[in-house]
Amino acid sequence: MLTFSEFVELCSVVEKISSTLEKTARISAFIKKIEDDDDLYNTILFLMGRVYPEWSERDLGVGIGLVYEALRISTGVDRRTIENLVREKGDMGLAAEEVVKRKTQTSLFSEELTIRKLREVFDEMSSLTGEGSQKKKIILLSELYISCTPIEARYLTRLILKEMRLGVGEGIIRDAIARAFGIESEIVERAYMVTNDYGRVAVEAKRGGRDALLSLKITPHVPVKMMLAQVAESLEEAVREIPHLAVEWKFDGSRVQVHYADGKVTIYSRRLENVTNALPEIVEEIKRNVREGVILDGEVIAVRDGRPMPFQHVLRRFRRKHDVSKMVEKIPLKVYLYDIMYDGEEIIDLPLRERRERLVSAVKESDTLRVANQTVTRDPDEIRRIFDEAIKAGHEGVMLKNLDSRYIPGKRGKNWLKFKATMETLDLVVVGGEWGEGKRSNLISSFELACLDEYGNLLRVGKVATGFTDEDLEELTELFKPEIEYQEGKKIVFRPKYVFEVAYQEIQKSPKYESGYALRFPRFVRLRDDKSVEEADTIERVARLYEMQFGKGSSN
Numbered sequence: 001m002l003t004f005s006e007f008v009e010l011c012s013v014v015e016k017i018s019s020t021l022e023k024t025a026r027i028s029a030f031i032k033k034i035e036d037d038d039d040l041y042n043t044i045l046f047l048m049g050r051v052y053p054e055w056s057e058r059d060l061g062v063g064i065g066l067v068y069e070a071l072r073i074s075t076g077v078d079r080r081t082i083e084n085l086v087r088e089k090g091d092m093g094l095a096a097e098e099v100v101k102r103k104t105q106t107s108l109f110s111e112e113l114t115i116r117k118l119r120e121v122f123d124e125m126s127s128l129t130g131e132g133s134q135k136k137k138i139i140l141l142s143e144l145y146i147s148c149t150p151i152e153a154r155y156l157t158r159l160i161l162k163e164m165r166l167g168v169g170e171g172i173i174r175d176a177i178a179r180a181f182g183i184e185s186e187i188v189e190r191a192y193m194v195t196n197d198y199g200r201v202a203v204e205a206k207r208g209g210r211d212a213l214l215s216l217k218i219t220p221h222v223p224v225k226m227m228l229a230q231v232a233e234s235l236e237e238a239v240r241e242i243p244h245l246a247v248e249w250k251f252d253g254s255r256v257q258v259h260y261a262d263g264k265v266t267i268y269s270r271r272l273e274n275v276t277n278a279l280p281e282i283v284e285e286i287k288r289n290v291r292e293g294v295i296l297d298g299e300v301i302a303v304r305d306g307r308p309m310p311f312q313h314v315l316r317r318f319r320r321k322h323d324v325s326k327m328v329e330k331i332p333l334k335v336y337l338y339d340i341m342y343d344g345e346e347i348i349d350l351p352l353r354e355r356r357e358r359l360v361s362a363v364k365e366s367d368t369l370r371v372a373n374q375t376v377t378r379d380p381d382e383i384r385r386i387f388d389e390a391i392k393a394g395h396e397g398v399m400l401k402n403l404d405s406r407y408i409p410g411k412r413g414k415n416w417l418k419f420k421a422t423m424e425t426l427d428l429v430v431v432g433g434e435w436g437e438g439k440r441s442n443l444i445s446s447f448e449l450a451c452l453d454e455y456g457n458l459l460r461v462g463k464v465a466t467g468f469t470d471e472d473l474e475e476l477t478e479l480f481k482p483e484i485e486y487q488e489g490k491k492i493v494f495r496p497k498y499v500f501e502v503a504y505q506e507i508q509k510s511p512k513y514e515s516g517y518a519l520r521f522p523r524f525v526r527l528r529d530d531k532s533v534e535e536a537d538t539i540e541r542v543a544r545l546y547e548m549q550f551g552k553g554s555s556n
């Protein structure tokens with residue numbers, strides 16, 4: 001049975017390695033030796049910094065406050081000392097390690113933690129609901145801390161707070177599984193795109209090798225990674241690149257993946273979060289008008305007087321857990337469907353042309369439920385006309401799709417090109433903030449932004465304090481409060497959780513921030529609640545956009 005200390009030793013080694021190849025080799029050697037399937041499953045997830053697959057309905061529901069409390073109870077170190085350590089170390093994991101080192105109570109008996117034990121406790125924590133559940137979680141967590149060595153406390157804390165950041169991304173896990181079980185990386189990746197769970201992929205690979213992975217198929221109620229688009233430099237270029245071209249509006253809304261099978265509807269967001277409960281009227285509409293046994297891809301938009309409302313409104317609906325019925329009246333939604341991946345069986349390998357026929361036959365259109373209009377044309381003037389129409393209707397531009405192409409989950413490819421009217425914006429991680437002055441002193445009114453480097457480190461590039469309405473700031477303050485790691489005067493440090501889309505006048509080189517760049521006149525565009533921290537823009541993109549200002553390089 002795998003002990004937590006063996007896992008932690010791997011983490012501490014992997015964390016220090018910068019070479020991707022070496023990281024892969026270490027992980028691959030480690031997982032190859034794991035005998036138990038459950039241990040293998042858990043190791044893969046934990047290395048990726050997850051306790052459950054991102055789309056799972058299960059979640060630990062552990063915030064920083066709960067960790068502080070569990071540490072205090074298990075070690076006897078007071079809260080203020082713990083907060084000071086967090087400030088000093090700038091990292092919850094390192095602070096927890098130090099706290100456990102300073103433990104004033106020694107436990108007489110503590111059993112060695114195993115991966116299996118952690119899984120049991122995590123499952124128990126995630127199934128707690130309602131009154132008293134926070135208290136029970138604190139007790140369960142403090143029992144884990146009692147059994148932890150200091151370094152184990154470091155990684156336990158990072159794991160439960162989703163801050164593992166070992167620099168072990170999907171690519172490394174894919175290659176490590178491929179190498180450990182002697183299977184081509186492409187086959188491992190395909191298996192992941194249809195299951196969205198590398199833990200399961202690793203277990204299947206271990207049990208049945210290549211054949212087991214090849215037989216994994218898309219199944220209803222397990223989300224499929226979304227196909228993504230590249231930027232079209234120009235309409236002319238798109239026409240040159242794609243021989244059989246179909247044009248659709250690029251709707252200004254939020255991506256949804258709709259599963260309807262076995263009498264049940266499940267809806268996932270772009271991040272593959274389960275948002276079914278926030279969209280009751282859409283669920284009903286699907287049941288009424290869609291043929292059962294399908295997985296569909298589309299966009300949900302909020303409408304008022306026939307025009308799309310800012311995208312923020314859709315996300316407001318997604319986040320809603322209570323009073324959903326009030327929001328149904330306040331923010332009416334429409335769904336535009338544009339693809340189908342499953343129709344009684346997996347059909348992602350059919351060309352778009354045939355998938356479109358299946359989509360049309362599976363959906364009876366209604367006021368709320370539409371199949372996106374599609375025009376097959378290669379005439380740039382006609383495409384321009386459709387583009388103008390889309391902009392006039394309040395949407396973003398057009399999507400140019402290759403009718404001969406398969407649906408390739410999780411890939412940003414040339415088979416879907418987007419052509420938008422707006423300038424390039426950046427999607428940046430919010431890492432800090434500041435309380436406002438005077439009338440706004442109870443509102444967080446400025447936010448510090450960072451991009452990612454290739455190892456997932458966050459590099460600051462600027463602060464945004466304009467572009468917000470008072471209502472935005474009120475909502476954002478509520479949203480960000482639970483993410484406050486610590487404060488000094490007016491200054492706040494957040495744990496990285498949310499992404500802002502920002503516009504700016506210019507990118508400058510600047511020694512002020514560790515990224516080496518600074519945004520001039522940044523302006524808040526919206527909260528990209530549909531993007532995770534890992535999906536934010538990279539320093540490489542910032543550098544590219546910087547170069548483009550001088551007319552060199554190209555975007556995306």
Ligand code: ATP
Nearest residue numbers: 227228229248249250251254255299338372399418
């Ligand atoms: P963006 O900020 O431009 O939406 P993104 O990274 O979120 O970028 P891309 O894959 O680059 O997503 O662009 C495609 C996105 O456009 C899809 O994720 C989807 O939400 C949206 N979209 C709107 N209309 C369509 C359409 N007709 N076909 C495909 N995607 C569409």
